[in-house]
Amino acid sequence: MTSELLRKARDVAAAAKVSGALVPLKTSLTTLIGEAGTNFELRHLLSATPKHLRAAGPKPNPFLPWDQRLEVERINDSHVVILNKYPVQASHMLLITQDWQPQTGWLSVDDWHALGRIDATTTGLWFFNSGPDAGASQPHRHLQLLPRAAGEPICARQSWFESHAAGTTSLVDDPLLRSCRVVPLTSALKGEMLYRMYLTLAADLGLGDPSNDHRPRGAYNLLLSRRWMAMVRRRTEGIRGFSVNALGFAGSLLSTEASDREWIHRSGPEALLHAVVEANC
Incomplete structure (x- = not known):
């Protein structure tokens, strides 16, 4: 069943594409085989590189104000759901704060309440990039959702996430686990529960706590489904021309003309992930 929010997102996308507010990116897709036979998606950007992917100086905040042509739904007076202006996948949505909140700050319980309200009807892969070193392209607070149909x-x-959440992995010495924590979820995504789990994972990875730290002590990515939550502590944003955000750990990588694709084919996709995490892999 398609939720009302997802139907609205598709209608907004159709109109925004006609008006030029929505600019889907064209990519080619290659499958990379990782460890234990895991498939990674490597998408190579064919469109002109959008502004948010270019290395440059200060950029205007596209979320303050946000483009009304991309707005899907407002969540109380605190958050709004908009479409990603430059999507690679259809119906890619952003949950942004209506007022300024920094991407590098702690996620608040209000952020988690807004996420839970959306996920109650429209679920998928949620992810968050805590700042430039974690692959964030904008400084204004935004979580992201790639909707998924039931069974998809x-x-x-x-x-990988499910086995580590359940403690059934056969990878005894997985280097990524030195910088990653995965925990199972067994109930609906509720704001208070998610907020407590988020703080627990942050403390476990040495990122601190909002009661003592003005902002997290390092960069990190979050990934979330209805079955697990994962946090990855980051060392750097990318190497060899690859920029890695949370989707990289989900198995979706993006290359541009600046990326060393021969290296990743030779070394394997996990080598890229190992290189950008906090631990010395």
Whole structure:
């Protein structure tokens, strides 16, 4: 069943594409085989590189105000759901704060309440990039959602997250686990529960706590489904021309003309992930 929010997102997308507010990116798709036979998606950007992917100086905030042509739904007076202006996948939505909140700050319980309200009807893969070193392209607070239909895989590396959440992995010495925590979820995504779990994962990874730290002590990514939550502490944004955000850990990588694609084919996709996490892999 398609939710009302997702139907509205598709209607908004159709109109926004006609008006030029929505600019889908064209990519080519290659499958990379990772460890234990895991498939990674490597999408190569064919469209002109959008402004948010260019290395440059200060950029205007596209969310303050947000483009009304991309607005899908407002969540109380605190948040709004808009479409990603430059999507690679259809119906890619952003949950942004209506007022200024920094991407590098702590997520608030209000952020988690807004996420839970949306996920109650429209679910999929949620992700968050905590700042530039975690692959965030904008400084204004935004969580992201890639909707998924019932029975559709959440992401390419779904089995990796599920096995680690359940404690059934056969990978005894997985380097990523030195910088990643995965925990199972067994109930609906509720704001208070998610907020407490978020703080627990942050503390476990040495990122601190909002009661003592003005902002997290390092960069990180969050990934979330109805079955698990994962947090990855980051060391750097990318290497060899690859920029890695949370989707990289989900198994979706993006390359541009600046990316060393020969290296990733030779070294394997996990080598890229190992290189950008906090631990010395």
